[in-house]
Amino acid sequence: MNAPLSAARLQADPAARPDPERLPPGLDRAGRQAQLLAQLQPLLPAHALLWQAEDTTPYECDGLTAYREQPLAVALPETEDQVAAVLRACHLLGVPVVARGAGTGLSGGAMPHRHGLVLSLAKFNRILKVDPQARTAVVQSGVRNLAISEAAAPHGLYYAPDPSSQIACTIGGNVAENSGGVHCLKYGLTVHNVLKVRGYTVEGEPFTLGGEALDAPGLDLLAAYVGSEGMLGVTVEVTVKLVPKPQLARCIMAGFPDVQSAGAAVAAVIGAGIIPAGLEMMDKPMTAAVEDFVHAGYDLDAAAILLCESDGTPEEVEEEIGRMSEVLRGAGATRIEVSQDEAQRLRFWSGRKNAFPASGRISPDYMCMDSTIPRKRLADILTAIAAMEDKHGLRCLNVFHAGDGNLHPLILFDANDPEQLHRAEAFGADILETSVAMGGTVTGEHGVGIEKLNSMCVQFSPEERAQMLAFKAAFDPLGLLNPGKLIPSHARCAEYGKMHVKRGLLPFPELPRF
Amino acid sequence: MNAPLSAARLQADPAARPDPERLPPGLDRAGRQAQLLAQLQPLLPAHALLWQAEDTTPYECDGLTAYREQPLAVALPETEDQVAAVLRACHLLGVPVVARGAGTGLSGGAMPHRHGLVLSLAKFNRILKVDPQARTAVVQSGVRNLAISEAAAPHGLYYAPDPSSQIACTIGGNVAENSGGVHCLKYGLTVHNVLKVRGYTVEGEPFTLGGEALDAPGLDLLAAYVGSEGMLGVTVEVTVKLVPKPQLARCIMAGFPDVQSAGAAVAAVIGAGIIPAGLEMMDKPMTAAVEDFVHAGYDLDAAAILLCESDGTPEEVEEEIGRMSEVLRGAGATRIEVSQDEAQRLRFWSGRKNAFPASGRISPDYMCMDSTIPRKRLADILTAIAAMEDKHGLRCLNVFHAGDGNLHPLILFDANDPEQLHRAEAFGADILETSVAMGGTVTGEHGVGIEKLNSMCVQFSPEERAQMLAFKAAFDPLGLLNPGKLIPSHARCAEYGKMHVKRGLLPFPELPRF
Known part of the structure; x- marks a missing residue:
């Protein structure tokens, strides 16, 4: 049976509101950390909770290395009960939670929140079932993308979506970002290859979306969950389709x-x-x-x-x-x-x-864009990008999922030179906005994260963004799941609109008010 | 470019709130009707607005003929501007709107609201484009299911989902109900064959969900919209996939x-x-x-x-x-x-x-159930239904989409005998609840409508229903789109829980308080 996300019971049940135990606004970082650890330590084995700077530093960014934050702590639960307990505790304290798989994401979606917890699913690495007859696999969310295909190989099957990072990236992250890959033109994106997701709401309540059958009872929220970048719930288990290996x-x-x-x-x-x-x-x-x-x-x-x-x-x-x-x-x-x-x-x-x-070998740093354009505009965008190289004084290498019009221009720069970083950001924004102007979008498969928040102001109207925020609030009314990502606030967009006139950029990341 | 539903701007913009012009609660039916007509008449040609009883009676029910309501009026807009204007007017007055295609639905989803308007999409009957290269068709929402396949036939293509009512039912209704058919086991349900939907929010704002490409920008709400039974918006145009006719x-x-x-x-x-x-x-x-x-x-x-x-x-x-x-x-x-x-x-x-x-020929009336069960329980449910025939003293014929475990038991009865109707309802509830107990669901493809509201109390927990209501509120905060359908209120379920003990049933339909 299918249980939609149930965070809305907050509205129904005032007793479930977390206010009474919420951390006081004036508390300093050490005080916050101490209170969070006091709540989490009884819930987890000692080795499953990290908070010393040397232990949390590896978690300070994902594949978007230009932006980093230190979380209050990192939890590495080993059971679903622990995931639920950790979420419940954070919810009662009002502490933001950022779920994390392998951290290979390229848009900062797994970057920690400075007042929050990183919830790593690294220990959720078991392949629970490969069913060759039903052509499905049930895996925990921390299982690597390629490991699914390896487990299915003896049956002549594989999992089709193949991001370039598939040797490392996890299926939970693939679900969060709706990852693509070179085979997606024919076989579909993550959303087309996932049948069912089990997870926990911000309150620590279990939910199931989708099912093994063609259709599941209740509203069909699985597609909206796939690609929601950790804003709606924490994934612990995914049932994927397997397809026969071609002869x-x-x-x-x-x-x-x-x-x-x-x-x-x-x-x-x-x-x-x-x-x-x-x-x-x-x-x-x-x-x-x-x-x-x-x-x-x-x-x-x-x-x-x-x-x-x-x-x-x-x-x-x-x-x-x-x-x-x-x-x-x-x-x-x-x-x-x-x-x-x-x-x-x-x-x-x-x-x-x-x-x-290969790009990393010829430049100290590179910034990878991910916009899409209608296929017929491929030549136009390449011509435009060539002109931007002169305008911004930086080189750009181009690799495309051409079949589905998804660009990956790689802007080369040196992050140690703040002025170059600034120019690279302006170059990137230029590509994204030109893509939108050509009838495309700001992200094809890497997600919005923190990287493309400003571009979302360009892509979507205030009404559209208000609708997205209302949708988010139906699942996470307090905004504790991965706050400050994916959907820009109205204030941010208003600010960006002003700065945009001068072709400037806002500092990253935008973090929500406490 | 993709514009998510934008009803949430109500929250952002208090000036958009409809309260000032809302019909006063104490107004009688004639008064309500007069005020509604006064607002709508300037917006529509004279022939496109029906309100005399002899004109509105054909709209008093859909394929679930046991339950009927007279609407205040029926609008038959011919252009999108008229759809938008009608919705805006109803929104300002606080008048419920029930969208309707061909009225072939079997769960009462298009039954009018007694204080509301029926918005017929019958004039939206144009096939706008058949693109054999992209294998897509763009059609208005009032186009009949079979007409799409007929238009695609010269190109050797067809639209796969084929409900038995396909000669009459419209694609807009198919989207609302996520219709199936005998070919869906192999080719998928409506949700798997629709690429894009254009429509209008409860406030009369245009929206687009999905797109021609594999993926569209913003949250992926298309799958949640398909099967939402007219609760989230009014569909005016649908882009469907076409598949090659097999040799x-x-x-x-x-x-x-x-x-x-x-x-x-x-x-x-x-x-x-x-x-x-x-x-x-x-x-x-x-x-x-x-x-x-x-x-x-x-x-x-x-x-x-x-x-x-x-x-x-x-x-x-x-x-x-x-x-x-x-x-x-x-x-x-x-x-x-x-x-x-x-x-x-x-x-x-x-x-x-x-x-x-054929069943209609051997019985004055029949009630068609639509539950699903795991395929392996087919024999068990047939045995259980045979026992129920004795228990409820009525005959039942069985026809199944066996491949996907979707039952269509047809309970034969005479609706002119209230006692038989009551027994047929109890028989139906028995089938639905037994299906749920066997690991199935209350509806496979006909929708919940008003017919299965009570069964939704059995299928879903209060938390799950609260989540559904929160989701609905993110699109239609005032609850004006097809109210009283699909998601039962907590009060109704509490009442049903009490009556259920005595195996009784609530009177249909439940209409929301004004």
Whole structure:
């Protein structure tokens, strides 16, 4: 049976309000920490609660390393009872809670709250069930994405969404961010591959969303929960779909003389009614950086390359590779190379999957954008980004989930130079706002977190943001779950609107008033 | 760009509150009607506003004919501007609004509110676009389900969800109820086949949920909207997925000596890893009623029959029909007949699709239940229903979407005999509660409406219902959209709990206090 999130009982039951035990507003950090620890210590084994600076420092940021906060403490519960007890205690004290998986997120969604607790799900790492007949797996939220596919492999099955960080990132984080990956064009995002989520509300009450069947009773809140960035509840268990491993996969690497024709080729492939198993694009600066690092065998003369994959039965793949090659050639490809064996196919993809670390080798820091645009505007955004390189005086490498119009421009800079950081932020904001102006969005798969709060002011109207806040309040009326992320306050957007005129940026992060 | 529902601006903007013009509580029906008409007449052409009893009577119920209400008026807007203006006017007056498509719903979801307006989308009947390349269609909400498939047919495409009422029911109603059909086991429910919905909030503000791409910006509320039974907004336009018509479809009609072995056969087919394009079950009283009516060619000696369809390429179908036949025979089928041509296949299905009218021929009235159970409990629920026939002194015919465990028991009775109606209601409640006790739910595809309000008290805890009400309030704080449906009030459930002890039932419908 399906239990929707039940935080609303606060409204129904005034006795459940946390006010009486709430930490007094004037209390200093040491006082807050002492009171929080006093409540949590009886609930957890000693090794499952960290609060010394040397222990909490590894948790001060996620993959968005430019912004850091020290939490009051880090809890690493080992059982669901402990998760519930920790949430209950924090709720009564009015202490914010930031849930965390592997911390590989790129938008700061798991950055701690300075007055809050980090709730790590690292110990929730068991694969509870692989059901080859139902093609499902039930796993705890701290299980790594790739570990699911590894557990399913003996049955010829795998979990389709494959973020580049899949060796480390956890399914709980994937659910929070609605993660994508190179196979999502054909197989869908996390939201399309998750059947059921079990978790705990801000009050420590258990809930279940979705179910094993096509449909579950009650309002269908699973899709809204997936991608809600830890604002609605804490996930402890996820039931995912598994799909059969294709008999064969082959990948085309196609080189193009300019980015315009590469962009047009992407539209042509989709327009021909083909849904490739992957359709990725890299520009010349990116292939140069990658080739140096992993020797993927890319066309280094091309202004841009496409990776275009087909999977299925050998007959399907042969037919589709033929059609794809024809379309790519018709769109102006100057070189087409089809992987001849699995080793070559994996080499093609290893280049794509190592695009971020390859960028890290040629620049002290990089900032990865994640906006989306309609596919037909791919060439336009590349032209615009090239102009922005001059405007902001920084280099940018481009790698795209081209098939679904999701950009990952990597802005290179040196974070130790505050002036460069400032320019990188302005460059990033420029890309996001240009994407929105072209009919796109500020985030494709990395989430909003703290990184894109300002851009949300541009993407959404005050009425739309008010609606999001009302939705959040229906689950977490006190705003204790991951506060200050995802949905910008009206005050912040008003401020941003003023500063925006001067192309300036607000300092991160925005933290809620206590 | 995607605009989430924005009703929450009420909280942000006190000036938008409707109190000043709200109809005074003491006003009688004629006074209310006069004030409503005075506001609406300037907004609509004369023929688009009905209020005389002879004009509004056709709208007094939907397919659940046992319960009727006269609305204050019926509006039939022809443009989106008119929809927005009508909603704005009702919002300012505090008048409830019940949106209506074809009125084929079976749970009373479109039954009028006695103090409210019926907003018919009948004039929103245009197919705006069929895009064979993207495999999508954009249609207005009053377009009939089957009309979409007819418009897509020249491109070899169709819209998969196929409720039995598909010749009449509209896509707007399908979205409201998350309608299913015999093909949904393989192709998904409405929620899996809708990409985007455009509509208007209770305040008359436009919104868009979802989009053409895999994912849309903002919270993913589309799935929660689908199946929300008109509680969150009024739909004016729907973008649906189209799927290629299979090259071939063939259907097996299999007869079984008892309902137990037929139920076990369903589990065996799914357990063998086969997802049939349809998997339906009928018991002997049902096949007898149907055969008399449409001469479908069913096995009349069998205690129960299964219809089990395969579609795809000829090779796929041949292989799957072979495997299905083997599994069915192994599960005890005494007769197996495979459709030899399209005419025979359609004859098999016409029997299934005419099960409801066939029941209407042998009984003055019937009440159709819609609960779900885990597939493995099919035989158990049939045994339980047989015992209930004696207990309640009424006959029941059984037709199931067996593949997804969705029951449609048809309780035969005479509505002109109040005592029979009472027994039919008790019989229905018995089926629903037994389904829940077996691990199922009170509704598979017909919705809650007013029909299953009491059963929602059984299915969900007070905390869960409070959460649903909080969710509703985030979109419609004043509760003006289809009030008194879907989510029972706490008072109603408390009352039902008391009466339940005596196996009695509350009078329908429950209407909210004014």
